[in-house]
Structure formats: structure tokens, C-alpha cells
Amino acid sequence: MRGGNWVGVVGRRLRKKTSYSSVHSISSTPTEYPNILGPNLPDVWTPTNQSHRPQSSAIFSNGNSARIIDGKPIAKDIKFRIAGEIQRMKAAIGKSPGLAVVLVGQRRDSKTYINIKLRACDEVGIATMVEELPESCTESELLDVVSRFNEEPSVHGIIVQLPLPQHLDEEKIMTVVSPEKDVDGFHPLNMGNLALRGRQPFFIPCAPKGCIELLLRFGVQISGKRSVVIGRSKIVGLPTALLLQRHHATVSTVHSFTKNPEQITSQADIVVSDVGIPNLVQGNWLKPGSVVIDMGTNLVKVSSQNLTFPLAKAGISCN
Numbered sequence: 001m002r003g004g005n006w007v008g009v010v011g012r013r014l015r016k017k018t019s020y021s022s023v024h025s026i027s028s029t030p031t032e033y034p035n036i037l038g039p040n041l042p043d044v045w046t047p048t049n050q051s052h053r054p055q056s057s058a059i060f061s062n063g064n065s066a067r068i069i070d071g072k073p074i075a076k077d078i079k080f081r082i083a084g085e086i087q088r089m090k091a092a093i094g095k096s097p098g099l100a101v102v103l104v105g106q107r108r109d110s111k112t113y114i115n116i117k118l119r120a121c122d123e124v125g126i127a128t129m130v131e132e133l134p135e136s137c138t139e140s141e142l143l144d145v146v147s148r149f150n151e152e153p154s155v156h157g158i159i160v161q162l163p164l165p166q167h168l169d170e171e172k173i174m175t176v177v178s179p180e181k182d183v184d185g186f187h188p189l190n191m192g193n194l195a196l197r198g199r200q201p202f203f204i205p206c207a208p209k210g211c212i213e214l215l216l217r218f219g220v221q222i223s224g225k226r227s228v229v230i231g232r233s234k235i236v237g238l239p240t241a242l243l244l245q246r247h248h249a250t251v252s253t254v255h256s257f258t259k260n261p262e263q264i265t266s267q268a269d270i271v272v273s274d275v276g277i278p279n280l281v282q283g284n285w286l287k288p289g290s291v292v293i294d295m296g297t298n299l300v301k302v303s304s305q306n307l308t309f310p311l312a313k314a315g316i317s318c319n
């Protein structure tokens with residue numbers, strides 16, 4: 001079982017068992033949804049139709065309740081829309097997008113993440129290629145591969161899988177990926193443009209973009225709300241905070257040097273946990289009615305019937 005990407009609206013005690021609609025269909029009119037956040041990032045957002053928000057409820061052992069958004073139907077809908085756009089592109093100009101992934105070394109987790117991306121590309125019709133380099137490769141060998149993909153017209157997006165081995169300068173390599181092909185959004189030009197009002201990055205890091213998309217589709221008002229992002233990495237924490245700010249939230253960032261994080265999070269309307277520590281955020285860190293998104297995943301060992309097996313567990317405990 002895998003956890004993470006958990007979203008909930010934390011409520012007070014459950015009065016009686018309540019059922020929430022979980023109706024969602026990929027055949028519903030796509031134009032009813034806000035645009036998938038891209039370069040056309042809206043500065044002002046209009047709530048979507050309530051009936052399209054897939055929800056279920058959870059009751060915790062202490063009697064607290066939360067409404068839970070299942071992101072999977074939303075992901076399905078987004079893939080459905082992208083597949084349709086790619087089909088139209090093929091029909092109109094005879095071309096389809098291509099993604100190149102560069103993997104240095106043999107990390108099992110990196111291979112798993114890459115396989116998830118390749119499978120998603122297959123599903124929607126994006127061509128993929130993977131360039132594998134040995135752990136011992138030199139910086140100039142890696143830069144050559146990236147430069148070749150920068151020049152290759154059939155490659156429209158480049159991912160250099162992180163983390164890289166220690167002897168390679170990650171920041172330098174990020175700046176060599178062409179900003180127009182930087183689908184991770186890690187190039188300083190893209191990250192900088194995300195941070196600057198009125199500017200538009202070519203790409204926004206995907207997990208933060210997905211987080212905002214979930215909030216928008218769930219009808220959560222962001223503008224003017226107090227939000228706390230736990231974590232500040234370039235992959236998730238920092239771009240999430242920047243995106244929330246672009247949507248006019250008042251944003252605080254909690255990191256490993258933050259004192260009294262529970263006090264800060266307990267004032268927030270929206271809490272996004274971008275840290276891979278299980279159960280870091282406890283129920284008493286959250287104000288009733290707050291919206292919580294957990295993007296963290298981590299492998300933990302769980303004993304059950306004398307078996308121990310790895311489980312990806314979310315970083316938020318509501319007990």
C-alpha cells in the first residue's frame with residue numbers, strides 16, 4: 001500500500017455518520033475545470049462546480065473526522081485531457097511530444113520514480129527515451145548528454161533524475177538543461193520566474209502544481225488564506241510556497257530550524273506537508289476546518305501478523 005498525496009479537510013468530532021458524494025467521471029465536460037496551471041497561471045481564480053469534487057470521509061480513532069479528496073480520479077481526468085490534446089496534435093501536425101530522462105547510477109528508488117513517469121507518458125502518448133549513465137560518469141559526460149537532448153528536436157522535455165552522485169554538481173547541471181525543455185522547472189530561470197510577480201516560467205515543478213490543482217478543483221479558496229508549507233526543497237516545498245503566494249495566500253514556511261512549528265501550523269487555513277517524516281504533523285497541530293495536503297512519502301516498516309513489510313506512510317497523523 002502506498003501513502004502520500006493525502007488531502008483532507010480537518011473537522012471537529014463527527015456527529016453522526018455522514019456520507020459524501022464521490023461522483024467523478026472523466027467524460028464530464030473538461031472546460032468546466034480551471035485550466036491546468038501552466039504558463040497561463042491564473043492570478044485570480046473562480047471556484048469550480050461543487051459536484052465535480054470527488055470526496056470521501058474518514059473517521060479517526062479519537063472521533064475526529066475529515067473529508068478526504070481522492071486525487072486519483074483527478075489524475076485520470078488530467079491524463080484523459082492530455083491524451084486528447086496529443087491526439088489532436090498528431091492529427092494536425094503529425095508530431096507528438098518527446099521526453100528524455102537521464103539516470104546516473106543504479107538507485108532503486110530513482111528507477112521506480114522513472115518507471116512511474118514512463119508509464120504515465122505511455123498512457124497519454126508521449127514518446128520517451130532513457131539515457132543511463134554509470135555512477136562513475138564524469139560531469140562533462142553528463143553535460144554532453146544533456147546538451148545533446150537540448151539540441152534534439154524530437155525531445156521537448158528533459159528530466160535529470162535526482163539525486164545525482166556526490167561528485168556531480170547538481171546546481172550546475174540544472175542550469176545546463178534548456179529552460180524551454182526543463183519540465184521539472186528546476187532551472188533558476190524557471191524557479192526565478194515562478195517567484196517574480198508578473199513573470200511566467202516555462203514549467204512549474206509537477207508535485208506543487210498538482211497540489212494547487214487539487215485545491216482548485218476541491219473549491220478551496222486560496223486567496224487571502226493563511227497557509228503553511230512544511231519543507232523548502234526546490235522539488236516540492238519552495239515551489240509550493242511560491243505557487244500559494246502567487247494565488248495570494250499568506251504563506252509561512254516551516255523547516256528544520258523552525259521553532260514551535262505546531263504554533264505556526266495551528267493558525268493555518270491550508271497546511272501542506274512537504275517533508276518525508278512519518279506523523280510529523282499531529283492532529284493538535286491543525287485548526288478545525290483546515291485543509292491539509294501531505295505530499296511526503298516515506299518507507300516505514302510495519303509489523304502485522306508477525307510480518308514486517310515496507311509501507312509508504314503519509315507524514316500527517318490525525319489521531
Ligand SMILES: NC(=O)C1=CN([C@@H]2O[C@H](COP(=O)(O)OP(=O)(O)OC[C@H]3O[C@@H](n4cnc5c(N)ncnc54)[C@H](OP(=O)(O)O)[C@@H]3O)[C@@H](O)[C@H]2O)C=CC1
Nearest residue numbers: 207231232233235236254255256257274275276295296297
Ligand atoms: N508527491 C510527490 O509527487 C513528491 C513527493 N516528494 C516527497 O516529499 C518529501 C520531501 O522531499 P524533498 O523535498 O525532496 O526532501 P528534502 O530532504 O530535499 O527536503 C526536506 C525538507 O523538509 C524539511 N525538514 C526536515 N525535517 C524537518 C522537521 N523536523 N520539521 C520541519 N521541516 C523539516 C527540511 O528543512 P531544511 O531545508 O531546513 O533542511 C527540507 O526543507 C519526501 O517524502 C518525498 O518523497 C517529493 C517530490 C514529489
Ligand SMILES: Nc1nc(=O)c2c([nH]1)NC[C@@H]1CN(c3ccc(C(=O)N[C@@H](CCC(=O)O)C(=O)O)cc3)C=[N+]21
Nearest residue numbers: 002003004005113116159160161162163184235296297
Ligand atoms: N528530476 C527529478 N524530478 C523529480 O520530481 C524527482 C526527482 N528528480 N527525484 C526524486 C524525487 C521524489 N519524487 C517523488 C515523486 C512521486 C512521489 C509519489 O508519492 N508518487 C505517488 C504517485 C505515484 C503514481 O502516480 O503512481 C505514489 O508513489 O503513490 C514521491 C516522490 C520526485 N522526485
